[in-house]
Amino acid sequence: MIIEVVATAVWTMLPAYVPNNVAVLAGGGAPIDGGRTLGGRRILGDGKTWRGTGVGTLAGVVVAFGLNGMLPTLTEMGARLEPFSLGAAIGLASGAMLGDIAASFIKRRSGRQRGVPLPVIDQLDFVVGAISCAGILAPRWTIETFTLPVVIAVLILTPVLHLGTNAGAYVLGFKKEPY
Numbered sequence: 001m002i003i004e005v006v007a008t009a010v011w012t013m014l015p016a017y018v019p020n021n022v023a024v025l026a027g028g029g030a031p032i033d034g035g036r037t038l039g040g041r042r043i044l045g046d047g048k049t050w051r052g053t054g055v056g057t058l059a060g061v062v063v064a065f066g067l068n069g070m071l072p073t074l075t076e077m078g079a080r081l082e083p084f085s086l087g088a089a090i091g092l093a094s095g096a097m098l099g100d101i102a103a104s105f106i107k108r109r110s111g112r113q114r115g116v117p118l119p120v121i122d123q124l125d126f127v128v129g130a131i132s133c134a135g136i137l138a139p140r141w142t143i144e145t146f147t148l149p150v151v152i153a154v155l156i157l158t159p160v161l162h163l164g165t166n167a168g169a170y171v172l173g174f175k176k177e178p179y
Contacts, residue, residue, distance in 0.1 A: 012092075012150065015088075020056060031045065032101065044104045088145075091138055094133055127155070
């Protein structure tokens with residue numbers, strides 16, 4: 001049962017895990033806030049760009065449909081995983097990006113500079129955004145997929161995976177900070 005819950009949690013969140021990592025690789029270009037400030041501080045900062053957000057969202061949707069393509073083989077092997085609807089795919093991917101953007105807004109309002117950690121929010125902002133947007137765009141799919149055990153697994157696994165991938169991106173030179 002635990003293995004099934006963990007597998008479902010990872011499967012379900014992959015379209016949300018991928019966008020922020022891809023955004024780091026594809027980032028650069030025009031910042032979403034256009035350099036504007038609010039209360040003397042940048043609204044979001046240079047780290048949130050239109051290109052990174054767009055490419056990251058697209059990557060998450062592509063991952064969802066790539067996973068759907070693998071589903072028949074996994075089902076034959078005994079896995080019980082739900083396919084991603086278009087609304088779920090878009091909701092998870094765009095919601096992950098929106099959650100990250102919202103966290104940047106919160107960090108700028110609290111006076112934190114780009115790259116300065118904000119524990120818990122840094123690890124779970126995109127999870128809240130992803131599940132919320134999926135709930136709006138694919139409510140039935142979200143309710144059926146995100147059972148309480150799956151949500152608990154996501155909340156436990158995500159910080160570990162988040163810190164691990166960020167450390168890897170730092171070591172490879174894609175990020176300026178390892179968190």
